[in-house]
Amino acid sequence: MTQWNVLIADRLAEEGQAILRAAARVDDRSGLSPEELLAVIPQYDALIVRSRTKVTAQVIRAATRLKVIGRAGVGVDNIDLEAARAHNVTVVNAPTAASIAVAELTFGLLLALAREIPRADAGMKAGRWMKKELKGRELHGKTLGLLGLGRIGAEVARRAHAFGMTVLAYDPFLPEEVIRERGADPADLETLYARADFISLHLPLTEETRGLIDAQALARMKDGVYLVCAARGGIIDEPALLDALNGGKVAGAALDVFAQEPPGASDLVRHPRVIATPHIGAQTAEAQARAARDIAEEVLAALRGEALRWRVV
Numbered sequence: 362m363t364q365w366n367v368l369i370a371d372r373l374a375e376e377g378q379a380i381l382r383a384a385a386r387v388d389d390r391s392g393l394s395p396e397e398l399l400a401v402i403p404q405y406d407a408l409i410v411r412s413r414t415k416v417t418a419q420v421i422r423a424a425t426r427l428k429v430i431g432r433a434g435v436g437v438d439n440i441d442l443e444a445a446r447a448h449n450v451t452v453v454n455a456p457t458a459a460s461i462a463v464a465e466l467t468f469g470l471l472l473a474l475a476r477e478i479p480r481a482d483a484g485m486k487a488g489r490w491m492k493k494e495l496k497g498r499e500l501h502g503k504t505l506g507l508l509g510l511g512r513i514g515a516e517v518a519r520r521a522h523a524f525g526m527t528v529l530a531y532d533p534f535l536p537e538e539v540i541r542e543r544g545a546d547p548a549d550l551e552t553l554y555a556r557a558d559f560i561s562l563h564l565p566l567t568e569e570t571r572g573l574i575d576a577q578a579l580a581r582m583k584d585g586v587y588l589v590c591a592a593r594g595g596i597i598d599e600p601a602l603l604d605a606l607n608g609g610k611v612a613g614a615a616l617d618v619f620a621q622e623p624p625g626a627s628d629l630v631r632h633p634r635v636i637a638t639p640h641i642g643a644q645t646a647e648a649q650a651r652a653a654r655d656i657a658e659e660v661l662a663a664l665r666g667e668a669l670r671w672r673v674v
């Protein structure tokens with residue numbers, strides 16, 4: 362009986378490695394260089410990566426035994442999908458593993474904005490008691506506008522209800538009844554911008570959504586709106602957001618993702634009313650373990666020729 366050889370090219374949580382080892386020969390070579398990958402890839406039936414390893418057309422051409430590439434997470438922009446298709450290599454990902462982690466970070470950012478928790482802490486660490494300067498706002502009674510109501514947006518909506526918020530959602534890919542089932546009132550973009558006190562983005566970056574939050578969109582929002590983005594860099598036009606912060610239209614913004622990552626100490630990141638985090642949405646022990654488990658199961662299913670939950674190619 363021939364055994365499958367599986368190459369793990371980026372750090373994968375132990376939960377996933379155990380599932381793979383029960384069914385295949387597994388080499389954990391996380392951190393290997395592009396040259397090393399090219400040299401060893403001909404031996405493998407399956408390749409598992411996160412976002413670090415670039416799976417180029419050259420790698421796929423050299424991969425004469427390769428049947429499946431698994432991405433332990435959502436984004437597959439580090440994999441040449443055209444080359445995979447041309448060489449009959451299946452590509453699978455683990456798109457749902459981080460939904461709770463991202464929804465919880467979103468709430469952390471909403472609360473951090475409303476109560477200025479980072480500024481309060483920075484003051485304390487500098488020996489200052491900023492009590493009088495720290496008058497926040499409550500989420501209770503406010504309207505949260507969600508752009509995108511997929512798995513993450515729906516989890517955010519549930520949590521918003523627990524905080525006593527009214528939840529509006531715009532998602533052109535969902536029927537109104539599904540938006541209602543997920544706990545939000547359907548709204549068109551204009552209405553959402555006009556009514557929301559807090560706006561959070563939960564949509565993918567596509568040709569249609571790149572720069573969706575531009576100067577025009579910002580101008581339609583309420584004065585003093587708070588923005589949260591833990592979705593993808595590039596959805597927000599960052600220079601337009603900086604102008605809207607400086608002009609007083611936007612009261613505060615919390616950003617986990619950036620058009621360029623890392624963004625460095627940009628004017629936006631350093632802005633006193635911006636809270637910035639280094640793309641930590643999926644960075645929980647639980648989400649990483651779930652992504653590893655999901656991708657291990659999906660890659661084995663592909664090797665066995667079974668039905669796939671998350672085929673990309």
Ligand code: 9EZ
Pocket residue numbers: 508509510511531532533534564565567570573
């Ligand atoms: C676009 C979207 C949501 C959206 C949601 C999904 C591809 N796509 N685009 C604009 N799944 C809100 C505003």
